[in-house]
Amino acid sequence: MNRQKQKRMQELVELLNKAGKAYYQDAQEIMSNYEYDSLYDELVELEKELGITLSDSPTVNVGYEVLSELPKERHEEPMLSLDKTKEAEGLKDFLGDQKGLLSWKMDGLTIVLTYQGGELVKAVTRGNGEVGEVITNNARVFRNIPLKISYQGELILRGEAVIGYKDFERINEEITDVQAKYKNPRNLCSGSVRQLNNEITAKRNVRFFAFALVRAAGVDFHNSRASQMEWLEQEGFETVEYHEVTRETVEAEVIKFSEKIAKNDFPSDGLVLIYDDIEYGQSLGRTAKFPRDSIAFKWADETCRTKLLEIEWSPSRTGLINPVAIFEPVELEGTTVSRASVHNISIMEELELGVGDEIEVYKANMIIPQIARNLTRSGVRDIPEVCPVCQGRTKIRQEGNAKTLYCTNPDCQAKHVKAFTLFVSRDAMNIEGLSESTLEKFISRGFIREYADIFHLDRHQEEIKTMDGFGEKSYNNLAASIEKARSTTLPRVIYGLGIANIGLANAKMICKYFDHDLARMLAADAEELSGISGIGGVIAGAFVEYFADPVHVERLERLMKELTIEEEEGTGAAQTLEGKTFVITGSVEHFANRGEVKALIESLGGKVTGSVTSKTDYLINNDVTSTSSKNKKARELGIPIISEDEFLKMT
Secondary structure (H helix, E strand, O other), X not given: OHHHHHHHHHHHHHHHHXXXXXXXXXXXXXXXXXXHHHHHHHHHHHHHHHOOOOOOOOOOOOOOOOOOOOOEEEOOOOOOXXXXXXXXXXXHHHHOOOOEEEEEEEOOEEEEEEEEOOEEXXXXXXXXXXEEEEXXXXXXXOOOOOOEOOOOOOEEEEEEEEOOHHHHHHHHHHOOOOHHHHOOHHHHHHHHHOOOOHHHHHOOOOEEEEEEEEEEOOOXXXXXXXXXXXXXHHOOOOEOOEEEEOOOOHHHHHHHHHHHHHHOOOOEEEEEEEEOEHHHHHHOOEOOOOEOOEEEEOOOOOOEEEEEEEEEEEEOOOOEEEEEEEEEEEEEOOEEEEEXXXXXXXXXXXXXXXXXXXXXXXXXOOOEEEEEXXXXXXXXXXXXXXXXXXXXXXXXXXXXXXXXXXXXXXXXXXXXXXHHHHHOOOOOOOOOOOOHHHHHHHHHOOOOOOHHHHHHHHHHHHHHHOOOOOOHHHHHHHHHHHHHHOEEEHHHHHHHOOOOOOOHHHHHHHHHHOOOOHHHHHHOOHHHHHOOOOOOHHHHHHHHHHHOOHHHHHHHHHHHOOOEEEOOOOOOOXXXXXXXXXXXXXXXXXXXXXXXXXXXXXXXXXXXXOOOOOOOOEEEXXXXXXXXXXXXXXXXXOOOEEOHHHHHHHO
8 A cells, every 4th residue: 555655656756846847947837736736735645644755855845956047146044935724724723822924925936135235236036945046137127126225234135026917918918939938927027037138127027025034134123024024115115915913813814815816916826924023933943845934825726617618729929829628607716717728738638638528627826717627537639730720730849848739831810910910000000909919819719810800800799798808898999999990091001011111101102102092002013112202122122022912912902891091191281391301309298209290290291210310301309408329410410409399390
């Protein structure tokens, strides 16, 4: 019997280490958090029962060796994991007659900050608990970290670097190479914090929440963790939300925290309880893996049994085709859910997931639907051989520890989501409500295959209304925006097609030359186009090449049937700026943005470029005396630098 249990223990160690390596080193998920926790708990119980702990057991090893080019540094003291409980009674037993602090356990990357003489001098990641990576330059561009503080002694504190859900969605829309690396905010945060170029980090909107003060010599905290947190706040740090609790109040506070999860923008994977009495907590010491002054509370996930109806294969802009489980709707944590991402083929195989199986589902961190376990395990079958969007051939790839499915067709519509994003942008069709992520969802479901399809999304309105992030109101707002976009101008349409090197200004020039006659424009050759003022051989060649493809012409014809072309704004107005070239820099006062200034110039016959050259006639900058590079260049070339007010007098 014991041999069987030992064999099972070895299997668990191997499986958990494999999953841990995939998650922490390769940013991949080969099993759900629910399954990992369940197997981990099973291993802990076996070790207790047998009195055996293997040297490579995840119960005694904290994390994995870091594998980056960043400098590494050993922590003064090991940064240990926390023991955990899923029951409020466990928190009560832990507290006894002590007072404690209950706070969020944020799901990001733990960072240690060091200040000396009131300035940030060092930031180090948790790493494997023993050795971390030095990311000081990156920490300096976190959104909310104070670079200088009033305290002049040596301050060492710990906190969590996180990226919120809203920023996660926004960043994923902007990043072209997301693939499996950025499936959740934690993975994105980890990649952002550990960048070699902190300019990239600065764009990711990373925030830091302090959760523990390690050292601040000379400050009397009255032996209280709460006093430490208050002092950190006074020094300018954002701290994790925390509440003082006793055995009698802790359960009620847990409930209050749970009620905030759905509205909380920052990911969390539970709560942390620590003794307020510093000396008492430190006197307890630690085990090989856990400190004894604190404990983690993991939410007891609500699970429901349901039936798997189908596996929906959802293509992305990278060619990756993600499996999504569609199941009979169930109520979880106050909402109805019927879909859950399975992430990749490896997880499907681990779950032996087949249509018709009875499955248990839950919400990870009470937010994200996941499959906890498969009760009938009929096996994986019917992995698609063709892409559901373009019908191109698919290919299974091995990426690290995970098997993934890809579309091999370079012309797949799902890979061209950027083109559709340009088409609906403000300077093109100006359709609100169609973000890049929304377009990707619509394309993957086959709602959009070409531009004209956007004007027929009403065919799918019932399905759209049931999608995450949509409802009756959202759909109606989108429908109204689409209807409004039917009335537009020809330059906006041409620009929205995404022809190489053709911006809105070039589109306006071409349309103006041909008197907004689309047939003449399509019949023009490169020689005629290159003769237009402001249109060179490269732009002319790109225009002719685009419309030499009959598919492009046919799609444009179908699109034009959906539109009413209005006269271009400014057509017929006195071309007072014709032949003049402007560069716009700095902030504007009389316009909403520089784009509006550009539009006015172009409507009056002028041209706007991005850099100051000998061909520039005017540089518009409200800070005329600025020593900026553009102002300096303009002075060197003798180009007038005019304010916004001076420009308006010209119009």
